[in-house]
Amino acid sequence: MEISEKPFYLLILILPLILSSIPRFSLILQSLISLTLLIISINLILSNTDFIISFKSIIPFLTFSYKVDNLSLFFVGLVSLLSFASSIYSVSYIKEFENQKVLTFLYNLFILSMVMVILSANVPTFLIWWEIMSVVSFLLVIFDYKKQENLNAGISYIFMTHFGTTFIIMSFILLYIYSGSLEFKDFVNVSLPEDVKFLVFLTSLIGFGTKAGIFPLHFWLPKAHPVAPSNVSALMSGVMIKTAIYMLIRFYFEFLKDIPITFGYIVLFVGALSAIYGILYAYVQTDIKKMLAYSSMENIGIILIAVGLAMIFKSSHVWILMGISFIAVLYHTLNHTVFKGLLFLGAGSVLFKTHTKNMEELGGLNKFMPKTGILFLIGILGITALPPFNGFVSEWLIYQSLLFGSKLNYEFISFTMPLFASVLALTGAFALGSFAKLYGTVFLGTGRTDKVKKASESDGFMLTGMGFLAFMVVILGLIPVLPVYVIDEVLKQIASFSIYNYIIYKNGLLLISTDYDFGRISTSILAIAGIVIFAITYFLIRKIGNGNVREYETWACGLGESNLTVKAQYSASGFSQPIRRILSFVYKVKESLSFSGKKYFLPKKTYKLEIIDRIEDLALSLTDMFIKIVLKVRYFIQPGIIHVYIAYIILTLVAFILYVVR
Amino acid sequence: MENIVIGLLQFVILVAISPFIKTFIHKIKCILRGQKGPPLTQAYKDIYRLFKKETVISKDASFISRMAPYVVFVSTLWAATFLPVINKYTLLNFTGDIIALAYILALGVFFIALYGMDQASAFGGLGSSREITIAGLSEASFMLIIFTFALQTGSTNIGEIFEKVHQFGISHVPVSVAFALISLFIVSLAENARIPFDNPETHLELTMVHEAMILEASGRHLALFELSSYIKLTIFLTLVSNLFFPVGFYKDTSILFIILGVVVYILKMLLFAVPVTLIEMGMAKFRFFRVPEILILAFILSLISLIIS
Numbered sequence A: 001m002e003i004s005e006k007p008f009y010l011l012i013l014i015l016p017l018i019l020s021s022i023p024r025f026s027l028i029l030q031s032l033i034s035l036t037l038l039i040i041s042i043n044l045i046l047s048n049t050d051f052i053i054s055f056k057s058i059i060p061f062l063t064f065s066y067k068v069d070n071l072s073l074f075f076v077g078l079v080s081l082l083s084f085a086s087s088i089y090s091v092s093y094i095k096e097f098e099n100q101k102v103l104t105f106l107y108n109l110f111i112l113s114m115v116m117v118i119l120s121a122n123v124p125t126f127l128i129w130w131e132i133m134s135v136v137s138f139l140l141v142i143f144d145y146k147k148q149e150n151l152n153a154g155i156s157y158i159f160m161t162h163f164g165t166t167f168i169i170m171s172f173i174l175l176y177i178y179s180g181s182l183e184f185k186d187f188v189n190v191s192l193p194e195d196v197k198f199l200v201f202l203t204s205l206i207g208f209g210t211k212a213g214i215f216p217l218h219f220w221l222p223k224a225h226p227v228a229p230s231n232v233s234a235l236m237s238g239v240m241i242k243t244a245i246y247m248l249i250r251f252y253f254e255f256l257k258d259i260p261i262t263f264g265y266i267v268l269f270v271g272a273l274s275a276i277y278g279i280l281y282a283y284v285q286t287d288i289k290k291m292l293a294y295s296s297m298e299n300i301g302i303i304l305i306a307v308g309l310a311m312i313f314k315s316s317h318v319w320i321l322m323g324i325s326f327i328a329v330l331y332h333t334l335n336h337t338v339f340k341g342l343l344f345l346g347a348g349s350v351l352f353k354t355h356t357k358n359m360e361e362l363g364g365l366n367k368f369m370p371k372t373g374i375l376f377l378i379g380i381l382g383i384t385a386l387p388p389f390n391g392f393v394s395e396w397l398i399y400q401s402l403l404f405g406s407k408l409n410y411e412f413i414s415f416t417m418p419l420f421a422s423v424l425a426l427t428g429a430f431a432l433g434s435f436a437k438l439y440g441t442v443f444l445g446t447g448r449t450d451k452v453k454k455a456s457e458s459d460g461f462m463l464t465g466m467g468f469l470a471f472m473v474v475i476l477g478l479i480p481v482l483p484v485y486v487i488d489e490v491l492k493q494i495a496s497f498s499i500y501n502y503i504i505y506k507n508g509l510l511l512i513s514t515d516y517d518f519g520r521i522s523t524s525i526l527a528i529a530g531i532v533i534f535a536i537t538y539f540l541i542r543k544i545g546n547g548n549v550r551e552y553e554t555w556a557c558g559l560g561e562s563n564l565t566v567k568a569q570y571s572a573s574g575f576s577q578p579i580r581r582i583l584s585f586v587y588k589v590k591e592s593l594s595f596s597g598k599k600y601f602l603p604k605k606t607y608k609l610e611i612i613d614r615i616e617d618l619a620l621s622l623t624d625m626f627i628k629i630v631l632k633v634r635y636f637i638q639p640g641i642i643h644v645y646i647a648y649i650i651l652t653l654v655a656f657i658l659y660v661v662r
Numbered sequence B: 001m002e003n004i005v006i007g008l009l010q011f012v013i014l015v016a017i018s019p020f021i022k023t024f025i026h027k028i029k030c031i032l033r034g035q036k037g038p039p040l041t042q043a044y045k046d047i048y049r050l051f052k053k054e055t056v057i058s059k060d061a062s063f064i065s066r067m068a069p070y071v072v073f074v075s076t077l078w079a080a081t082f083l084p085v086i087n088k089y090t091l092l093n094f095t096g097d098i099i100a101l102a103y104i105l106a107l108g109v110f111f112i113a114l115y116g117m118d119q120a121s122a123f124g125g126l127g128s129s130r131e132i133t134i135a136g137l138s139e140a141s142f143m144l145i146i147f148t149f150a151l152q153t154g155s156t157n158i159g160e161i162f163e164k165v166h167q168f169g170i171s172h173v174p175v176s177v178a179f180a181l182i183s184l185f186i187v188s189l190a191e192n193a194r195i196p197f198d199n200p201e202t203h204l205e206l207t208m209v210h211e212a213m214i215l216e217a218s219g220r221h222l223a224l225f226e227l228s229s230y231i232k233l234t235i236f237l238t239l240v241s242n243l244f245f246p247v248g249f250y251k252d253t254s255i256l257f258i259i260l261g262v263v264v265y266i267l268k269m270l271l272f273a274v275p276v277t278l279i280e281m282g283m284a285k286f287r288f289f290r291v292p293e294i295l296i297l298a299f300i301l302s303l304i305s306l307i308i309s
Helices: A008-021 A023-046 A070-096 A100-119 A123-141 A148-179 A194-212 A221-227 A230-255 A261-284 A288-315 A319-354 A370-383 A390-405 A411-443 A450-454 A460-478 A481-495 A523-544 A577-582 A614-637 A642-661 B002-032 B042-052 B063-082 B098-118 B122-153 B158-168 B176-191 B219-244 B255-282 B288-308
Strands: A050-056 A063-069 A510-512 A549-552 A588-596 A604-612 B055-058
Touching (some): A008 A023, A023 A481, A063 A070, A063 A123, A070 A230, A070 A319, A070 A460, A123 A221, A148 A194, A194 A261, A221 A288, A230 A319, A261 A411, A261 A577, A288 A319, A288 A390, A288 A411, A319 A370, A319 A460, A370 A390, A370 B063, A390 A411, A390 B122, A411 B122, A460 A481, A523 B042, A577 B122, A577 B288, A604 A614, B002 B063, B002 B255, B055 B063, B098 B122, B098 B158, B122 B158, B122 B176, B158 B219, B176 B219, B176 B255, B219 B255
Parallel strands (some): A549 B055
Antiparallel strands (some): A050 A063
8 A cells, every 4th residue: 555645744753863962852852752653663563554655756766665564663663662762771871972962963863774774665765774774883883983993893894784785785686677676565476587586585695694693794793783882782783683684574575485495494504503603602702792792693593593494384385383483583583672782781881880891800790780780680581581581482482483393394304403493402501601601790799800899870861771671571571472462463464364363372371382282381370480489488488497697708718808809700701611612613712821020930920812703714814815816916917117017008009009090 | 179289299299309319319329338328308307407597698799699599499499380290280281391491490500600600709600600511511402302202292391291101101112212311311410410510419629510609508598509409300300200211190180099100200219319329329520521522422312312213
């Protein structure tokens, strides 16, 4: 359906942008508008919306059109959900920076561009907004441009994002050739030859995969996401990489029809690889935000596992199962937005108060900022998929889909599905370890340096922003019926069937996988049971046991407080050392121990540990090789010897003379 | 109503016999060593004594130290509420998912690891790091075993799985199960910090894993940790015995069958506790970096069992 009426009231979206010169007011406005947008998009999804708005421009063939349907609204809802929380948070957080007006302007533009990318309905519109989004996020990455690290990350980011855009344009060109139109709605149901279909699949996977940070195109992500201001990191990890997932869903579930089963399998495989690779590197990081960025890569991998499963089920025409994995895709996307946003904002609070994001310098923050500590813990419980929080529900759905995948009638697929499940289990276990390390070294124990002592509780705005997201982590876990109901509406439009009644049982108390006998969970009842058990235990202990508590110093083999240093605690790199050693083939580790001062009498020792991403290393050496070859070729043409240039001149002259004379 | 009573009964039995199983293992070890050993009620007395004692909390501890013992205890009891012992009707049968079981136990591991790091003690961090490593590496094989049984029985609900396994009966157990049994046994030893992964009896600084994390715990907190480790061991033994020795799991709910079920269950538990003691007697604790090798063995065994089932 196309509507002619132009909704000019949408211009309110750019109001915060215009008012960026008053940073704090603009951010409050942005959060209010985001909240409104969130409510509107949920309402529109529930009333099953599908229309296109077109704006003609003075240039012929260039029409700006925007598609408002359930899928795009779902992702718009995602953006506004996180931008609501992070805008409130930013009201205090931007005090950290000098040029607040620029930051606010870029921040608002970034949110706007993400919303517009999602709503775009033809190729030019999409590419323009996509490019604005990339460039604005690049500017935000290098916002603190005085640090060399940030500039390096920015260059790597801008290069990789354009590498990806090249492939995106290629896939659009292929679709354009066969459909003869630039509108997304004409791409739907376009009939492509098999090999072209594969090409479109591959180019879109590479193109959007670069943005999403899939293996092996991820290496810009852990560099770029951590160096941006934390509120922006939250948006980048929480929603920007999801725009790529959104476009992949559009491509594989709308544009490409009758995809062979191998496509789904490739996506599944790439997803599993990204998940395990991401979490293995997250495990050994000592920088809080870098670790969170690697964990984003892991979660994108998990989402792609579900996307791949949904594609496999779609090509084998098992609709109910496709529905379950599709719900798992969007559920996990939503969950990841919520908890990754929360964790990045929490990391921002730590950075704001202590001015360091190095775990080795932190510790014991729970005593200085207990509320932030609790909110951060809730985020961690969500991301490590522990019941009854939200990550668990979506991962459970993915496990169930994997189990169903084993029942398909393809020998190879049904055999490898359990392997993917064990990869997912391994990922979950390592995620548990990484986040135990993160929380343990940053919030528990005692401070490793004096930087910690300056810390104090985050203020009201920050706590509200994080508190909202923490609330969502709990709600999305305990009441899975809410997100499932909304996602089911999206599914209805994409695949024209509903599976709500198949997986929701007893008014949403129970989540089942197609069949009551097959598998069922109920997080809310688990939570209630947990509270009851806790209450009984607590009461019994109070009744029979001894309730006295005495505070005393930690036992340290008889060492007193005076001669015990805080360095005796386990460090972050010490915590991850066993895995680093057991799985040493995964990492490239550079260790060095240097001595300074007196050589034999108590020399000052410095230990350096650097963990290099193997893929980044490979990519760097490949580009190095490529540049060397180019330079060699150039050297033949342009050797810097005057005789050769004179020879060129003479040759040119002779050529021209011959041309004229003839 | 009847089902709730049965569910409550199973829950109580599981929790009640867990200290006994622990002492039983210890007793057999003592007898094999030629020692007299403690009386079989020792663990109950220990727990009671600990509850009566005052709790000492480190000065460096945060709210995690006060919270973790309860969370660990609740998470193990959670698992106990839906793990069928003698009958399918457990308290939370409708949410008794075996994948959920794996994640609920992981919740306990997570909080015990946080507890270890909370007191700024060097031992705690050491224990947490090792525990997380071992638990992480054993997770993959555990999930493969879960999938083997889920595929065989067509369900991920523990109650349904046990019921199907018992329907086939002991004479129809496929050969592949032998591999799964060895694998699950290794995983159980790893998850419960037994030899050859960890020695539950020592406080020897360089080798301890589980004990290092709860070194600072005392009084009721220690009691909760100890009790939950007993219950966890019993949960794993129940899982192993009900999956691989499907006798005595009755569909019937008449009083006679229930009593018979309880007796058979206790006998089964004692039977499966014996190999644990034998392994602990016949083996020394492995060096920490040899642990992955044995866990990879478990993974390969579970893979074989999955392929040939």
